[in-house]
Amino acid sequence: MTLIAHPVRRSAGSRRPRGARRRGGGVPVALLLPALLGLAFLTLPLIGLLARTPWSTLPQRLAEPGVLAALRLSLLTATLATLLCLLLGVPLAWLLARVEFPGRRLVRALVTVPLVLPPVVGGVALLLVFGRRGLIGGWLDQTFGITLPFTTTGVVFAEAFVAMPFLVIAVEGALRGADRRYEEAAATLGAGRWTTFTHVTVPLVGPGLAAGAVLCWARALGEFGATITFAGNFPGRTQTMPLAVYLALETDVEAAIVLSLILLVVSVVILAGLRDRWISAP
């Protein structure tokens, strides 16, 4: 009965009875003013970038071979890092939200470590584990001849390390906020925990999952410190857009602005496209 009484998702139009807006009055100034200030704070630096963009040389800069290679590498590694985070992070979020175990609070705190750690330190920490002399890296190198630093896989590792907490925290929040009665109902109807997870839990937290994945992807795309420390900087192999921007800044501020803008436009277009297709679709 509750299944019918509480539809999982409703389209935006049906959420509020007609006329509710008028009855509730306008937007309170106490909310509107800080909201607009917040928006200005977030967008003014972008306007600063746009104001300094050398529009006339934009096509030439775009045509430079290194730019497209860096952009392609950025999109590829951020997407692979997000997939890796989904593969490992969603089960981790489920574990934190649904299973009682000793030390859960500690584990939850540990998940946020990459958020607090300066990314460069994160990169050094990755080297100490996956590097040539690292705890696991030394064994990988000797046994399989696999080395991660200075490779594209290394870039994916660095990005996933820094971005995964965003996904885990978003998905865990969604899981904790979700109505557990659906899962209980599925269990009563004979579904195992795995079937319940794939058929009930994941669709239930779909929006949270999508939001987490977007945050994760965006963070991976902008990743700089852990990447340059763990994977180094080599054009075509480990030089992502943020690294190219940082180095361009050394010689030519305008080139750096153009590169940042390209990264920004591409990511906004992709995110806006995804949003229309998956995130807010009923």
Place this chain on the structure above:
Amino acid sequence: MRLRTSIVAGAVALVLTGCGTPGDGTADGGVTGTVTVFAAASLTATFDRIGRDFEAAHPGSTVMFNFAGSSALATQITEGAPADVFASAAPRHLAAVATADGTPAVFVRNQLVIAVAAGNPEGVRSLSDLTRPGLKVALCAEQVPCGSAASRALDAAGVALTPVTLEADVRGALAKVRLGEVDAALVYRTDTRSTAPDVTAVEFPESAQAVNDYPIAVLADAPNPTAAHAFVAHVRSAQSRAVLAEAGFQAP
């Protein structure tokens, strides 16, 4: 932005002399107040010491440092950061900002060495040894001073080499040697001095083709020009030259 300051020493000095505003012309020929020095990251250790010496020589003055990559410092100065003195690791970054008087003076030079793990386990003796198969080498990117110096030195030696990474600064290259991720890196001699027991420096003759000049100048918009000039004079004094030489810098 990283600010290093001897706040305690400065505060004590301010209390003792009872003056704190720049240019109020009391003690020591007007050298008083805070002098803000933007200096290349490779000068961190030496300038910290030189700053303390300056404060001791000029009671009532405080030296505040901002250490970073020279190009980042140049950008900060161009965008209006309040600085009195700029000591750059390359002349072109100082040329990008407005200075108070004429040509900036080169006060030290720095030369490249091959940094290898302590004791040189791979037996690297020359630049051409770096092309050995299986040897991992880190260079600085062309865009930063240590990278352009490296490519000049490699050109002079006629050595073509494929590094595994082009680091954004000399510290990054050095860190990868210290962590054992690369077998060698081309860095400045002063950097290997500051990391001495972990890293061994191998000198090579072609580094003479790639010497880096460090110029220093008082900035046009210096809030405290009197103290700024005194600081530049202090950096070029015999006392400071000894500090710089001890760290591996060469006299111009």
